[in-house]
Amino acid sequence: MYALPLGREKGPSYQLYIDLNVFTIFAFATTGGYYGSTHFKIKCPGGVDQHTDPVFGYPFRLPANPYQITLCNKSRSNETFLQGDFSSSAEFFVCVGVFGFLYCTATLILYLGYQNVYRQTSRGPIIDLVVTAAFAFLWLVCSSAWGKGLTDVKWATNPDQLILTPSCKDICEAGEFPSMGRLNASVIFGFLNMILWASNCWFIYKETPFHKDPNPPATMEEGGAPEP
Secondary structure (H helix, E strand, O other): OOOOOOOOOOOHHHHHHHHHHHHHHHHHHHHHHHHEEEEEEEOOOOOOOOOEEOEEEEEEEHHHHEEOOOOOOOOOOOOOOOOOHHHHHHHHHHHHHHHHHHHHHHHHHHHHHHHHHHOOOOHHHHHHHHHHHHHHHHHHHHHHHOOOEEEEEEEEEEEEOOOOOOOOOEEEEEEOOOOHHHHHHHHHHHHHHHHHHHHHHHHHHHOOOOOOOOOOOOOOOHHHOOOO
C-alpha cells in the first residue's frame, strides 16, 4: 500500500534522488533539443554580400544537412556537406540520461511510498547500490565521450574550416561561430551527474548489510540493569 512518509525524517538519499532527477533532465535535455547553424559569406562587388548558413543539430550526423553556396551572380554551387558523424557519442549520452531519469524516478517512488518494501530485505538496497554505481560509471564514460564528440563538432562547424573547402576556398569569408553554450553546459551536467550518482552510492551503502554501525545501541547485558 502506498504511503507517503510525510511525517517522518527522510534520509539523505531522498534529497539526492531529487537532485539526480533534476540534473539528469538538464543533461539530456540540453543535448537532445539542440539546433544551430554556422555562418560564412562571399564578399561581392557593390557591397552586397551573399550569406550561407549551414544548419546542424542533434544527433549531429553532419552530412545529413547539405547546403549550397550562393555566388555573387546569384547562382548556386553544387551541394556541399558538413563533414563528420558524431551521433554515437551524443546518442549514448542522451540514452544514459533518459534511462538514468527513469530509474531514478522509479526508485524515488519506491523509496517514498513503499519504503517498508524497500527495507524489508537487504536485496533492495544492494540492487540499488549496484545499479547506482553502474550509472556513476556510465556517466563518466558517456560524458567523456560526448566531451570529445563536442570538440569534434566545434571543429567541423568552425567557419574558419568551412571556408577552406574547394567550393569556398579564396572566395569566402568566415562569419559568426555557432552558439554552443547549451552543449557546453550538457557536458558539465554530465560530469556533475557522475559526482552525484557516485555520492549517492555512499548513502545507499549505509543501508546495506555491508555497513557496520560504529556505535551500536547498548543492550541490557552491556549497559547493566536499569535503576529502579
